[in-house]
Amino acid sequence: MLFQYSIWFLALVLGFVAIALKKWRVGDWFQAYQLFKVPEFNENMQENYLYRRVSVYINSLVALEDSDFTNLLSGKKANEIVLAMDPNQTVHDTFLGARVSWTNAHANSCRTFVLKIRKRDKRRILRPYLQHIHTVFDEFEQRKKEVSLYMNGADGRWRSVPFSHPSTLETIAMDSDLKNRVKSDLESFLKSKQYYHRLGRVWKRSFLLYGPSGTGKSSFVAAMAKFLCYDVYDVDLSRVSDDSDLKQLLLQTRTKSVIVVEDLDRFVVGKTTTLTFSGVLNFMDGLLNSCCGDERVMVFTMNTKDHIDPAMLRPGRVDVHIFFPLCDFNAFKTLANSYLGVKDHKLFPQLEEIFQSGATLSPAEIGEIMIVNRSSPSRALKSVITALQINGDSRSAEKIGRRSIDKPPRPSDEAGDHSGLLCRESVHTVREFRNLYGFLRLKSNRKSGSLDLDSNLNERLR
Numbered sequence: 001m002l003f004q005y006s007i008w009f010l011a012l013v014l015g016f017v018a019i020a021l022k023k024w025r026v027g028d029w030f031q032a033y034q035l036f037k038v039p040e041f042n043e044n045m046q047e048n049y050l051y052r053r054v055s056v057y058i059n060s061l062v063a064l065e066d067s068d069f070t071n072l073l074s075g076k077k078a079n080e081i082v083l084a085m086d087p088n089q090t091v092h093d094t095f096l097g098a099r100v101s102w103t104n105a106h107a108n109s110c111r112t113f114v115l116k117i118r119k120r121d122k123r124r125i126l127r128p129y130l131q132h133i134h135t136v137f138d139e140f141e142q143r144k145k146e147v148s149l150y151m152n153g154a155d156g157r158w159r160s161v162p163f164s165h166p167s168t169l170e171t172i173a174m175d176s177d178l179k180n181r182v183k184s185d186l187e188s189f190l191k192s193k194q195y196y197h198r199l200g201r202v203w204k205r206s207f208l209l210y211g212p213s214g215t216g217k218s219s220f221v222a223a224m225a226k227f228l229c230y231d232v233y234d235v236d237l238s239r240v241s242d243d244s245d246l247k248q249l250l251l252q253t254r255t256k257s258v259i260v261v262e263d264l265d266r267f268v269v270g271k272t273t274t275l276t277f278s279g280v281l282n283f284m285d286g287l288l289n290s291c292c293g294d295e296r297v298m299v300f301t302m303n304t305k306d307h308i309d310p311a312m313l314r315p316g317r318v319d320v321h322i323f324f325p326l327c328d329f330n331a332f333k334t335l336a337n338s339y340l341g342v343k344d345h346k347l348f349p350q351l352e353e354i355f356q357s358g359a360t361l362s363p364a365e366i367g368e369i370m371i372v373n374r375s376s377p378s379r380a381l382k383s384v385i386t387a388l389q390i391n392g393d394s395r396s397a398e399k400i401g402r403r404s405i406d407k408p409p410r411p412s413d414e415a416g417d418h419s420g421l422l423c424r425e426s427v428h429t430v431r432e433f434r435n436l437y438g439f440l441r442l443k444s445n446r447k448s449g450s451l452d453l454d455s456n457l458n459e460r461l462r
Contacts, residue, residue: 033118033119034116037112037115038050038051038054038114038115039051039112053137054113057136058085058104059082059083059084060136061091063093067091070084070086071083072084085102087105088103088104089103095125096129098117100125102114103116142256147231147232148160148161148162150231151236152235152239152249156240158233158253163232165219167219167220167222168223169182169224169227171334171338172216172219172220172334173334173335174216174220174334175331178322185205185320186224189297204294204296204298205320206297206299206318206319207224207297207319208301208305208313208322209302210304210321211325212326212362213303215362215363215364216324217262221299228258228297230258230297231258232257233249233253233257233259233260234260237275237280241274241275242276243275246275246283247279247283255295258297258298261300262301264308264312265303265308267280268308268312281311284300284318285316285317300318327362327363329351331363332351336370339367339370340370340374340381341377342381345377345378347381354385361384369384370384
């Protein structure tokens with residue numbers, strides 16, 4: 001009887017074991033992981049492009065820096081150090097809460113990366129993880145690529161040169177809050193491919209930079225291009241023969257590019273080619289834009305937008321308007337830090353008072369003064385003070401001159417003080433100063449810049 005019960009109990013246990021094996025698969029008990037190989041070459045000895053992408057991804061992992069040992073190799077650029085895995089080294093990574101590992105395997109002179117994933121995580125993370133590797137690789141390639149500047153010739157073709165402009169968003173003399181908002185806008189644009197496609201819109205962003213000459217619009221375009229790592233296409237409308245020529249230029253541009261049209265207001269006012277206003281509008285926001293690929297930034301610069309048809313500046317053609325004023329004290333401090341390495345100085349309170357009184361110069365003018373006097377920051381700041389005072393005196397002289405034209409002087413004025421002579425001397429001093437540094441500008445530009453600053457102080461970025 002006891003033997004029969006033992007047989008019955010053993011059968012019951014084996015039944016439960018069979019059910020368990022059927023439910024959980026016996027392979028999972030003995031092999032909880034699955035391995036995926038990424039060889040350097042395929043069976044036809046052709047390069048496996050995934051291998052290079054995985055290599056770049058692994059070498060960018062923080063875990064590689066924290067490992068017990070790794071290889072330090074010189075990169076292609078000067079002073080560049082690259083981390084690389086050692087043969088048979090294993091590095092761990094985490095993705096969507098799952099832990100995976102990569103092993104740099106060498107067998108039969110063939111290099112292979114082996115990915116190890118838990119079977120229970122495979123279906124959930126494998127495809128998203130491989131897509132993540134592709135994304136990281138693309139971002140890495142974009143950052144290290146050499147940016148080029150393309151210019152259109154009279155034959156309707158682009159010619160390129162290496163773009164090595166030193167300007168960055170950090171060195172641009174601009175209100176810090178406005179700069180951060182622009183930077184955030186660009187970062188958001190880079191991540192918005194799916195969002196734009198879901199809306200049925202072309203993945204592009206348009207900027208209008210306007211303000212007096214010498215306020216940093218061109219430098220800002222260069223800083224944007226470097227921040228985005230985009231090529232720059234500089235469109236010279238005076239070299240474009242007609243609307244068809246402009247369309248061909250747009251079709252020849254590539255994705256991940258900044259397309260720039262400088263001084264658009266001058267072209268609109270004094271057009272000298274057969275290029276039509278309608279052709280320019282279609283270039284800015286026409287059906288052709290959707291045929292030229294995604295991920296583009298278009299930038300248009302103007303001295304003033306007072307005489308521009310509102311149809312050219314409507315939302316869709318221009319998304320962001322950024323006003324570049326003449327230099328104020330905050331912008332001056334950025335210039336002093338960039339040009340002279342000075343963050344604070346005993347002359348700053350005096351300079352702040354002068355700026356608050358209404359005297360101003362363009363960032364280009366102040367930058368030139370600082371370059372000439374860069375060996376002595378104190379002398380440079382004193383020279384800026386002198387230039388600002390002369391600028392303020394010249395404005396006063398212009399006002400007195402306009403009053404004397406509108407109203408003839410009284411005899412008592414002529415016999416009294418020599419205010420007219422002092423005004424002439426003041427203007428003469430201004431001319432000498434500006435001739436010395438190449439600062440001559442049209443008075444009309446100065447006046448329009450002041451009015452633009454006053455009326456658009458709160459319209460920096462919209």
